[in-house]
Amino acid sequence: MKEFKKALTMEAKRFKKWLKSESKWEVYSHLDADGISSAAIMINYLKNYSMNQFRLRIVQQLDDEVIKEIEKSKLPTILCDLGTGQLSRLKKAINNNKIVILDHHQPEKLLNHDNLIHINPCLHGVDGSKTISASGVIYLFLKEAGLNNPLMASIALIGAKGDGQDMKAGLNYQILKQSSIKERKDLNVYGHNLRPVHKVLEYSNDYEIPGITGNETNAVMMLQELGIKLKNEETGEWRTLSDLTSNEKQRLISGVIIKRKNLDNPEDVFKTVYEFNIGLIKNNLEEWSSMLNACGRMDKPSTGISLLMEEDDGEVSTVLSKYRRELAGALRWINENKDKILLTNKAVYIKAHSAIPFKLIGTICSITAINSLFDKEFIIGISEKNSHELKISVRSRNDELNTGLILRQAVKEFGQGGGHLRVGGAVIKKEYEAEFISNFERLLNS
Ligand SMILES: [Mn+2]
Known part of the structure; x- marks a missing residue:
């Protein structure tokens, strides 16, 4: 851990020098939630802290086509959530341009070069698969270069969540303490802010609610019996778990526990939810991450970036529902x-x-x-x-x-x-x- 921090400090100094001598930069990032969060943190820094010009590309992987493009470009290039496993294929690029690799995947091998900044926790004995993601690496690196913004720490953890990491482990936990995230215990379901309450109950896959899990009609009936309205009367929109009053939430939680009374641990229905706002939008880490994933997988990574930069024009909900339809179709295909x-x-x-x-x-x-x-x-x-x-x-x-x-x-x-x-x-x-x-x-x- 100490050694990793030392590397961050030293290389951030070199990076700041490079930013001063080179005005235009190329940024490449990966199209999953970690890559999109990484890109957003990097862009935020280049725009607001170092005032450099940049061009961003989100790619699914660093394939030959992308590597050729980097080789041809004469511009310094930042690779986020990419590159550490392809050092030997990047050799020519590193000979031509300044390359910054910020990654947490298994490194291929070591390479020292005047044109290379290579930051990877795995190189210093820090577990990059569970305790820090690329967005976390980028946040910590840029923090050494002057970044100071709790929202960026929160965004860094969207990437960690997207990569299935542990928020309470290692560097992720340190980032959590610097973030604008609020922790609370809530029902262990997916979609506190995104899905209608009855859907959340129907899809309660992490534990069973007898009669309700997998049954939409019964989920609707359960809510009616508990006196919880499904729709907002003024707007006509479906209510989410976050829309419930604390009294309704209490009734729902007791209702769920009662339905589970014959199971081994009926009250085992809670998890820690990590929530924060970007602009006016509040979501938890899981939701932010699935929104970014959807944007990436549906070829709309820029929609994900705009969402994180508070420039969302509402497109994300369209992307999200299209994405859900495609996933449902794919799962059906597997069954059939x-x-x-x-x-x-x-x-x-x-x-x-x-x-x-x-x-x-x-x-x-x-x-x-x-x-x-x-x-x-x-x-x-x-x-x-x-x-x-x-x-x-x-x-x-x-x-x-x-x-x-x-x-x-x-x-x-x-x-x-x-x-x-x-x-x-x-x-x-x-x-x-x-x-x-x-x-x-x-x-x-x-
Ligand atoms: Mn990653």
Whole structure:
């Protein structure tokens, strides 16, 4: 930890010098919630603190096309949530331009170069998979360079949440203490600010509410019995959990616990909710993160950035509902196409190909893993990236094998891959699908 902080301080000094000598910058970031939060924090700094000009691009990964673009550009380039696993492929770019890599993925190897600033907690023995995300790394780095803004600390934790990290662990916890986030205990459901109350109850997947979980009609009836109105009478809009009065909330919580009275821990229905405002909009970390994810996956990353920069024009709700429809469609496809699902001893391979867009396949694997749709330790999604390549996403529930490392090894002869302990992604040539599966199986079972 100490060493990481030392690196942050030293490299932030170099970065500030670079910002003074170079006026125009290129910024690349990853299109998930962590990448979009990272980009927003970086842009906020470049705009308001260092006053540099920049151009931002959000990409799904640092593929050959992006690397060529960086090589061709003569401008200094910042890579957020990207780059640490591709140092050798970035060699030429590093020889040509100043490159700043701010990442938390497994680093490929060490490289020292006058043109390179490389910040990664994993290089200093800090766990980058659970205790700090790229947006956290960027926040801490820029804080050393003068950034001082609790909202940016809050945004840094959206990225951590999006990457499934622990808010109370390590550096995330330090960032939490510097943020504008308010913590409270509330019902352990998803969508306190985003979904109608009856939907939240219907989708209570983290624990069961007998008769209600999975049953919309009963959820509506339960609310009626408790005297909780579903809609706001003035606006006609669905009410969310956050819209309930504290009295209604109390009745709802007792109602849920009573329905669970025959279960083992009927009162085990709470979780810590981390909430904060951006402008007038209040959401919790989970909600902010799923909004950003939706924007990225639906090819609207700029909508996500505007949301974080308080410039949202309402587009995010359209993006969000379109995203939900696409996810629901993808999950339906999995249910209806069992012949495209390969089950092995430890893994399930969802061979979606063109049926699930490649930008959604990772999210689908996560949902599948969280909801235990298949009782397997490894969920692998396979989707077409283009006419000649496949995108592979892996989610794991096994902490003994490092998913990123085995995936990189499984594809090394015909593709690029990497990731973290429980999450991995790769792109391979189409004709090597069977070979990838047999390699991956061999590594899982060796
Ligand atoms: Mn990340």
